[in-house]
Each structure stands twice: as structure tokens, then as C-alpha cells.
Amino acid sequence: MQNATLAFLGAGNMCGSIIGGLIAEGYPPEQITATRRSEAPLKEMQAQWDIQVSSDNIATVASHDVIILGVKPQMMKELCDQIRDQVQASKPLIISVAAGLTAETLERWLGGDVAVIRTMPNTPSLLRCGATGLFANNKVSESQKALAESMMQATGIALWVDKEELMEAVTGVSGSGPAYFFLMMEAMQQAGESVGLTPEVARQLTLQTALGAARMATESDVEPAELRRRVTSPGGTTEQAIRTFNEGGLTELFEKAVKASANRGKELAELLDQ
Ligand SMILES: NC(=O)C1=CN([C@@H]2O[C@H](COP(=O)(O)OP(=O)(O)OC[C@H]3O[C@@H](n4cnc5c(N)ncnc54)[C@H](OP(=O)(O)O)[C@@H]3O)[C@@H](O)[C@H]2O)C=CC1
Numbered sequence: 275m276q277n278a279t280l281a282f283l284g285a286g287n288m289c290g291s292i293i294g295g296l297i298a299e300g301y302p303p304e305q306i307t308a309t310r311r312s313e314a315p316l317k318e319m320q321a322q323w324d325i326q327v328s329s330d331n332i333a334t335v336a337s338h339d340v341i342i343l344g345v346k347p348q349m350m351k352e353l354c355d356q357i358r359d360q361v362q363a364s365k366p367l368i369i370s371v372a373a374g375l376t377a378e379t380l381e382r383w384l385g386g387d388v389a390v391i392r393t394m395p396n397t398p399s400l401l402r403c404g405a406t407g408l409f410a411n412n413k414v415s416e417s418q419k420a421l422a423e424s425m426m427q428a429t430g431i432a433l434w435v436d437k438e439e440l441m442e443a444v445t446g447v448s449g450s451g452p453a454y455f456f457l458m459m460e461a462m463q464q465a466g467e468s469v470g471l472t473p474e475v476a477r478q479l480t481l482q483t484a485l486g487a488a489r490m491a492t493e494s495d496v497e498p499a500e501l502r503r504r505v506t507s508p509g510g511t512t513e514q515a516i517r518t519f520n521e522g523g524l525t526e527l528f529e530k531a532v533k534a535s536a537n538r539g540k541e542l543a544e545l546l547d548q
């Protein structure tokens with residue numbers, strides 16, 4: 275995997291997180307190029323990771339094996355129009371991180387007959403704690419699949435889905451998911467303050483509790499439901515809090531939120547593929 279040259283076109287939050295994860299995992303920085311239009315953030319990335327940077331998407335496509343499309347879905351058509359001729363000339367593996375846009379749309383925007391892997395990563399990739407879903411079109415070879423999988427595994431876990439529509443479900447769960455937990459941290463810190471803690475104490479207790487709970491859930495074979503039961507003494511304090519969450523419809527609210535994110539992916543795909 276470390277022989278492939280990787281170009282991130284549109285290296286903002288998401289691609290920056292993947293690059294950070296790859297560098298932390300030991301990927302050779304000289305084999306990574308990041309592009310975007312503004313010079314200052316590119317210089318920062320170069321200083322931080324010693325990677326190559328460029329504002330020339332076409333020249334960058336020409337000189338790399340794998341092209342990661344990292345712009346917002348709304349900017350993707352313009353980027354594809356710009357690089358299409360070069361993609362047709364050099365036929366790199368294309369990996370998209372964009373929400374919604376299907377592999378078929380991307381392949382068509384790039385002129386057809388292109389190997390496209392659609393992925394849905396998330397920002398904890400920066401800490402090699404990412405979770406990525408992947409789907410490949412029928413032009414992608416087994417070795418290209420293995421390359422994309424090992425690249426994303428370097429930033430966390432990488433799981434293939436066999437039906438493309440499941441990429442929307444992945445988006446609703448893990449793509450958008452870090453924001454749900456950050457929202458819960460914000461709410462919990464605020465609740466801590468409402469019962470008298472200082473902002474700093476509420477913050478520290480909240481964040482350490484989130485970290486501890488996440489580690490317990492991921493580092494043992496015990497299911498989250500059982501871990502929850504072990505905190506919830508009959509007739510005790512937690513029981514009252516859990517009852518309050520249940521009365522407020524937390525589970526249903528989660529389902530609605532995940533579906534809203536997934537539906538927005540579909541909606542974006544339809545809106546943008548005109
Ligand atoms: N943020 C997240 O948690 C996740 C995001 N995604 C997907 O990742 C993609 C990017 O999201 P995110 O990183 O948050 O967005 P950002 O806006 O942070 O990053 C996109 C970058 O693209 C650059 N850009 C825009 N047009 C061009 C162009 N023509 N050539 C080169 N660079 C360009 C912009 O920089 P400049 O203006 O300097 O050119 C910008 O920094 C989206 O498609 C999103 O769906 C997927 C999973 C999670």
C-alpha cells in the first residue's frame with residue numbers, strides 16, 4: 275500500500291483528518307499531495323506533515339496513482355469537469371468521500387469507464403479511530419479494492435457494503451455520528467453546570483466519562499446494554515436518569531436523526547445530479 279501515491283483534491287476537514295491518520299500510521303509524506311484553492315491552509319498542512327501541496331488539480335491527477343475527491347458534494351461537478359480529461363488519460367483509481375453522490379454519477383461526470391470507490395469516513399480518522407464504509411463500482415479491480423481498504427484501515431476500521439444504498443445508512447450512523455456524540459457532550463456539560471458545577475469541572479467530568487464509556491464499550495466483549503445495566507443500580511440514581519431519557523423518547527429520536535441524515539444524502543444526490 276505504501277508504494278501508491280495519493281492525491282487529496284479538496285483537502286479540508288475530512289481529507290485533512292485522513293492525511294493526519296495516514297501520517298501517524300507511518301505513510302511516507304512524500305507520497306501524499308493535498309490540493310485546495312487557498313494557499314495559507316496548504317502551507318500549514320505542509321509544515322505540519324511535510325506532505326506535498328499544490329493548487330493545480332490537473333497536474334496533481336497526472337502524477338498520482340490514487341485520487342481522493344474531498345470537496346463538498348456541491349463543488350464536485352465543477353472539480354470533475356476540471357480533471358475529466360486527465361482522468362481519462364491516466365486512469366487513476368478514484369476514491370470519493372462525498373456524501374450522497376453515487377459511484378455512477380461520479381463515473382459519468384469523469385467521462386465513463388473509471389474505477390470509482392465511494393467511501394464514507396469520519397473525522398476521528400485523524401486519531402486512527404475512524405470508521406469508514408466503502409462501496410466499489412464494477413471497474414474496480416481486487417488489488418485496487420485491497421489498496422483502498424488498507425488505506426482507510428490505516429485510519430481506523432474499514433467495512434465494505436455490498437449495496438450502494440447502504441452508504442446512506444453508513445453516513446447516518448458513522449459519517450455524521452461524531453457530531454451526535456459531540457452534541458451529547460455539549461448537552462451533558464451544560465446539564466452539569468445547571469446542577470452547580472463550574473464550566474471547567476463539568477467539562478472535564480463529561481469528557482472523561484465519554485472517553486471511559488467509549489473505551490469500555492470498545493475494549494471489552496460486553497455489550498453496551500449490559501455495561502449500562504452494571505451502572506444502573508435498582509432503586510438508585512442512574513435508573514432515574516435512564517427513565518427520564520426513555521420517557522423523552524431517546525431511542526426513537528436517534529432513529530429519526532439517523533434517518534434524517536441518510537435521507538439528506540439521497541436528497542443531495544438527486545439535487546446535484548441534474
Ligand atoms: N466533515 C466530515 O465529518 C465528513 C465529510 N465528508 C465529506 O467530505 C467532503 C468534504 O467535507 P469537509 O472536509 O467537511 O469540507 P471542507 O470544506 O472542510 O473541505 C473541502 C475543501 O475543498 C476545497 N476545495 C473546494 N473547491 C476546490 C477545488 N476546485 N479544488 C481544490 N480544492 C477545493 C476547499 O478549500 P479551498 O476553499 O481552499 O479551495 C475546502 O477546504 C464532503 O463531500 C463531505 O460530504 C464525509 C464524511 C465526514
Ligand SMILES: O=C(O)[C@@H]1CCC=N1
Pocket residue numbers: 373445449450
Ligand atoms: O454533514 C455532512 O454532510 C458530512 C457528511 C457526513 C459528515 N459530514
